[in-house]
Amino acid sequence: MPAVPSPWRLAVAPMMEWTDRHCRHFHRLLTRRTRLYTEMVTTGALVHGDVARHLDFDAAEHPVALQLGGSEPGELAHGARLAQRWGYDEVNLNCGCPSERVQHGAFGACLMAEPALVAQGVRAMRDACDLPVTVKHRIGIDRVESYDFVRDFVGTVAEAGCAVFIVHARNAWLQGLSPKQNREVPPLRYEVVYRLKRDFPALTIVLNGGVTDDAQIEAHLQHVDGVMVGREAYHHPWRLAGWDARFFGEEGPAPADRDAVERQMVEYMTRQAAAGVPWPHVARHMLGLMNGVPGARRWRQVWSDHRLRNETPEAVWRRARQTLETAAEVPA
Numbered sequence: 001m002p003a004v005p006s007p008w009r010l011a012v013a014p015m016m017e018w019t020d021r022h023c024r025h026f027h028r029l030l031t032r033r034t035r036l037y038t039e040m041v042t043t044g045a046l047v048h049g050d051v052a053r054h055l056d057f058d059a060a061e062h063p064v065a066l067q068l069g070g071s072e073p074g075e076l077a078h079g080a081r082l083a084q085r086w087g088y089d090e091v092n093l094n095c096g097c098p099s100e101r102v103q104h105g106a107f108g109a110c111l112m113a114e115p116a117l118v119a120q121g122v123r124a125m126r127d128a129c130d131l132p133v134t135v136k137h138r139i140g141i142d143r144v145e146s147y148d149f150v151r152d153f154v155g156t157v158a159e160a161g162c163a164v165f166i167v168h169a170r171n172a173w174l175q176g177l178s179p180k181q182n183r184e185v186p187p188l189r190y191e192v193v194y195r196l197k198r199d200f201p202a203l204t205i206v207l208n209g210g211v212t213d214d215a216q217i218e219a220h221l222q223h224v225d226g227v228m229v230g231r232e233a234y235h236h237p238w239r240l241a242g243w244d245a246r247f248f249g250e251e252g253p254a255p256a257d258r259d260a261v262e263r264q265m266v267e268y269m270t271r272q273a274a275a276g277v278p279w280p281h282v283a284r285h286m287l288g289l290m291n292g293v294p295g296a297r298r299w300r301q302v303w304s305d306h307r308l309r310n311e312t313p314e315a316v317w318r319r320a321r322q323t324l325e326t327a328a329e330v331p332a
Contacts, residue, residue, distance in 0.1 A: 006225045007063065008164060010247050011035035014067040014092070014136075014239035022277075023285040024061045025216070025268060025288075027233070029261050030240035033248040036064045040094050043070030043079050055086045057087075065090035067136070069097065071107040071117060075125035078320045080125035080133065090164075091125060093118070095137035098172035098182045109172035112141050115153045119160035126161045134164035136208070139192045140171040147192055154196055158203060166228055167193045169209040183209075183231075194223040214239065214246060221247075235288045245283070258289055262317070267311035277314045295327025 002284040012019065012027055014037035024036045041054045046068075057064060068091060076093065083091040095118060097108035111118050118135065125133045135157055139150045154165055171184040177185055188210045197205040208227035211217060217227045233240060237296050238258060244250035255261050265286050269279040283303045290296040302308070302320040 005021065005033075005248050006204060008035060008166075008204055008226035009033075009221070010130075010243055011166075011206065011228040012037065012233045013127075013208060013228045014038060014040055014065075014094075015230060015234065016040060018234055018285070021057050021061070022236070022282040022286075023271070024064060024267060025058060026261075027237065027240060027287050028061055028280075030237060030255055031243045033063075033244045033250060034240060035090075036061055037092065038064070038066050040067045040069045043068055043072065043075035046064055046079050046082055047075055048196075051088075055082060055088075057086070057154075059087075060287070065092050065134070067092040067094055068292040069094045069107050071111055071114075071121060073120045073131050074126075075120040076252040077124040077128035080129040080131065084129040084131050088131065088134045090134055091129065092134045092136055092166070093121060093125070095135055096172060097179070098174055098177070099179045100137075100215065109138050109141055110174060112137055112150075112153055112172075115156035118153075119157050120142060122157055122160040122162045122275060127331075132164060133162055134166060135162050136166040136168070138168050138170060138172040139189060141174070142171065142173055143147045145171065145189070150192065150198065151199060154200060154203070159199065163202075164204040164206065165196070166206040166208055167196060167224075169193050169207060190220070197224050214242070217247065235284065236291055237288050238291065256292065262286070262289060262320075266313045273313060278309060279316070280309055283313075283316075291325070293324065295324040298327070 012034060016039050019039050020038060027036055028255055060312055066088040068076060068079045070079065080270060082089045095111045097106065122133055122135065140146065168193060169188050169190050172182055173186055190207065195205045206227045206228050207220050207224045208228040211227055211229050212232045220227050235312055241255045269282045272278050272282055285304060287300045290299050299320050302316060308316050
């Protein structure tokens with residue numbers, strides 16, 4: 001491990017409708033050092049929408065990055081200025097999302113076909129703020145598997161001042177596949193990401209895509225500067241609890257146990273409920289916390305039972321606790 005690990009050594013991916021501020025609060029209870037990302041926020045939403053609703057976050061979430069979706073340099077600059085004003089640690093440009101809705105907005109993965117435009121956006125963002133400006137992208141688009149394509153994209157955008165590239169190791173097929181299929185059907189080609197690091201040693205290259213366990217993370221870190229984990233981190237969040245020690249060499253206190261984390265989330269849900277946020281909006285993010293523990297399925301059912309939505313988080317917690325205690329009493 002490097003004497004001073006890269007700030008991008010480990011990250012949880014931006015995921016639409018998942019990595020909201022409540023999810024990030026939960027993840028931060030499990031890991032202090034892992035970099036967290038917002039859901040993608042479009043530049044149009046920041047120009048025309050409720051800015052505070054999109055950008056507000058808790059100071060406990062640091063280090064946290066704002067991911068922007070857009071292509072117009074002026075609007076990207078506006079988003080970057082807001083990111084700095086709100087106190088984010090990084091502003092990231094999405095050049096990897098393959099959904100048709102994003103394509104209609106002329107951003108996401110289709111931007112990889114216009115590296116000069118991406119470079120203009122990066123320059124505008126860098127001129128507008130002092131934050132690191134990073135780019136998340138695929139290794140190609142459609143069925144063309146040319147290394148030269150992604151190498152030239154990275155080279156062009158790097159010349160505009162981007163020093164951190166988060167690379168999803170699959171192509172994005174812009175026609176014929178849903179976003180879910182785009183995470184599964186195009187083949188993973190990790191060697192392409194490794195080669196980018198060899199060809200651009202001065203850049204920070206972070207690998208994303210298909211990573212499911214700590215052994216894979218360690219293997220990838222032999223070739224790149226960082227690893228970004230997506231759905232695996234969301235569905236099996238307790239794995240995050242060991243990352244600070246294993247990947248950052250932290251000797252400070254780790255989360256005591258899953259019960260303690262659940263209790264902290266109950267306190268958070270209680271505060272959020274007092275502010276008008278229904279507790280199920282928060283609880284949905286922690287449903288994987290007890291995976292592997294006897295009684296976990298019933299515990300999840302309690303926390304996701306819509307019939308309990310009018311009860312207090314404390315009352316629901318007591319019900320959920322009972323399911324685990326009952327399971328522990330059953331002889332093996």
